[in-house]
Amino acid sequence: MDSATVQRFEANRARLASLAYRLLGSAVDAEDAVQDAFLRWHAADRQHIEVPEAWLTKVVTNLSLDRLRSAQLRRERAAGDWLPEPLLDGDPMLGPADTVEQRESVTMAVLTLMERLQPVERAVYVLREAFAYSHAEIAEILDISESASQQHAHRARRRVAAGPGAADIDRVAARRIVEAFVDAASSGRTERLVALLTADATAISDGAGQARIWLRLPAPERIAAAVRASFKPTPAKRRLVGGSPAMHAGVVNGSPALIAALGDRVVGIVVLDVRDGKVAVLRGISDPDRLGRLTQQWRRHEHDDPLSQLW
Numbered sequence: 001m002d003s004a005t006v007q008r009f010e011a012n013r014a015r016l017a018s019l020a021y022r023l024l025g026s027a028v029d030a031e032d033a034v035q036d037a038f039l040r041w042h043a044a045d046r047q048h049i050e051v052p053e054a055w056l057t058k059v060v061t062n063l064s065l066d067r068l069r070s071a072q073l074r075r076e077r078a079a080g081d082w083l084p085e086p087l088l089d090g091d092p093m094l095g096p097a098d099t100v101e102q103r104e105s106v107t108m109a110v111l112t113l114m115e116r117l118q119p120v121e122r123a124v125y126v127l128r129e130a131f132a133y134s135h136a137e138i139a140e141i142l143d144i145s146e147s148a149s150q151q152h153a154h155r156a157r158r159r160v161a162a163g164p165g166a167a168d169i170d171r172v173a174a175r176r177i178v179e180a181f182v183d184a185a186s187s188g189r190t191e192r193l194v195a196l197l198t199a200d201a202t203a204i205s206d207g208a209g210q211a212r213i214w215l216r217l218p219a220p221e222r223i224a225a226a227v228r229a230s231f232k233p234t235p236a237k238r239r240l241v242g243g244s245p246a247m248h249a250g251v252v253n254g255s256p257a258l259i260a261a262l263g264d265r266v267v268g269i270v271v272l273d274v275r276d277g278k279v280a281v282l283r284g285i286s287d288p289d290r291l292g293r294l295t296q297q298w299r300r301h302e303h304d305d306p307l308s309q310l311w
Contacts, residue, residue: 089251174256246306
C-alpha cells in the first residue's frame with residue numbers, strides 16, 4: 001500500500017475510533033474494529049471507492065454492529081451491570097465534542113443507557129446525534145430506508161432521554177465536587193456522605209477488580225457506609241495494589257472522577273454522575289484490563305496535585 005493510501009486512512013482514524021467507541025463502549029473493541037477496517041481498506045479496489053470517508057464510515061459501523069450482535073459480547077454484558085470502558089478527559093477517542101449532544105454521547109450514563117437499544121437503533125442514534133449524519137446518509141450506511149432511520153432515531157432518543165441529562169464539567173468544577181466527596185468520605189461521619197447523595201443514589205462497582213459480577217448498592221446509607229469502609233487503611237489493601245495510592249480529581253467521560261494513582265499507574269477510579277448539585281450515581285472501576293487506556297493517557301498528560309493519600 002502506498003503512503004498516500006495509508007495517509008488517507010490515518011486522516012480518518014481518530015474519527016473512526018470515536019465512532020466505534022460510541023457504538024461499542026469499549027476502547028479495545030473500537031481499536032480492533034478500526035484495525036479491521038484498515039485491512040479491508042488495504043484489500044479493497046480503491047479505484048471504485050468514490051468517497052473514501054463515507055466508505056470507511058460504513059465499514060467501521062457495520063464491523064461494530066457485527067460485534068454488538070455477537071453471542072460472546074451479549075453473554076459478557078448480560079453477566080452483570082456492564083459499564084463502558086472509561087476514558088480520561090482529552091482522549092481523542094472522546095471526540096467530537098463541539099455540541100451538547102456530542103459530549104453527552106460519551107458519558108458513562110448515556111453509553112450505559114444505549115445498552116438498552118437494539119444494535120441498529122444504537123448506530124442510528126450515534127450517527128445522527130454525535131456525527132450529524134442525515135437520515136439519507138444513515139440509510140446508505142446501514143442499508144435501511146430513510147423512514148426506518150427516522151423511526152429508529154425516534155425510539156432511541158426516547159429511551160436515552162429517560163436518563164438524567166449530563167452537565168458540562170470542567171477540571172475546576174470536577175475538583176470541587178471530588179474534594180467535597182473525599183473530605184466527606186475521610187471525615188468518619190456517614191451523615192456527611194449521605195448529605196452529598198441524592199435520595200435515589202446508586203453505586204456500581206466491579207468489586208475492586210476481583211468480581212466477575214458487578215456489585216450494586218441502591219441506598220444512600222449503604223453507599224456511604226461502603227465508601228467509608230473503602231477509605232479505611234489496611235495492610236491488605238496496600239498489599240493488593242502495591243502501596244498507598246494518591247487520590248486525584250479528574251474528568252472521565254465528561255464527569256467528575258476520583259482517580260487513585262500509584263506512581264504513573266491508575267489503580268482505580270470512581271466516576272460521579274451529578275444531578276442538581278448532588279451525586280446520583282457512583283461507578284467504581286478497578287480492573288486493570290479496563291483501566292489500560294486510561295492509564296496510558298494519564299502518563300502522557302500533566303495532572304493536578306493529589307487531594308490526599310489513600311490508605
